[in-house]
């Protein structure tokens with residue numbers, strides 16, 4: 001048997017959210033920066049994303065990352081993030097999976113009790129602090145690129161819902177943010193299907209009605225996700241809130257979502273509800289948690305921005321040689337609208 005492609009995949013999840021890490025089999029990806037490499041993968045090598053994430057090998061709730069050497073003098077390694085409808089500039093849960101796999105499989109040396117890494121994502125350098133004990137990464141704290149609000153307290157017209165108040169925020173991916181309770185949601189797992197359906201409608205309306213362009217890199221994707229924000233409360237002096245990010249084409253992030261948490265920090269700061277250094281415990285629809293805080297303030301073009309720090313944990317679940325038989329009738333995979341909501 002001669003295989004057309006064999007990928008070495010380390011299966012991993014961060015607080016419940018899948019993040020496969022491809023550590024071999026891709027070969028050369030041209031480009032100086034990880035953003036260049038992301039564009040090359042997107043334009044000329046998209047068969048890899050489709051093979052890994054589409055059916056019959058993948059599923060709508062899967063994500064993947066290709067680990068690649070970085071040309072940046074400060075970076076220990078680079079990675080390009082693959083999701084079911086896009087190549088995001090950044091992803092929090094995926095970064096936790098990449099850091100954990102790099103250290104737990106020995107691709108980069110682990111130092112206990114703390115290993116500091118600098119990873120080059122397509123969005124830029126991400127500083128990562130990994131707490132490590134007995135060969136295990138027990139916590140990954142990443143410092144994201146700056147997050148900022150494009151639109152605060154805007155209104156959009158949404159089919160079947162009428163006028164809805166939203167905010168549009170960049171946290172490595174671009175979010176339409178909405179108050180969950182205002183739309184009758186408590187962010188309970190039983191609401192997941194309806195959250196996805198409403199979330200996709202909100203996203204489509206926001207894309208049509210509110211313009212965004214990243215001031216430093218106009219090629220960064222626009223609004224692709226919806227974040228339902230649960231009420232903000234204080235527990236033992238700490239800010240706590242539940243959220244659910246609906247990732248296109250319409251499924252719930254199982255983790256509290258690192259880029260969504262970054263967006264939430266930027267929005268809370270813009271509204272005077274969090275100060276730098278304060279901790280936000282951000283909960284997912286499954287009840288898993290990220291600890292989030294603002295590490296500093298910045299400016300991105302004309303926008304006031306925050307530098308988000310997000311902590312969580314990832315776990316390796318398996319090691320997989322994923323192959324493509326040359327006679328396989330689905331070299332680019334397929335999607336079915338029962339779980340994918342829309343075919344993509």
Ligand SMILES: O=C(O)C1NCC[C@@H]1O
Nearest residue numbers: 091092093257258259260
């Ligand atoms: O943590 C995050 O940022 C994300 N999780 C999957 C979708 C987003 O990339």
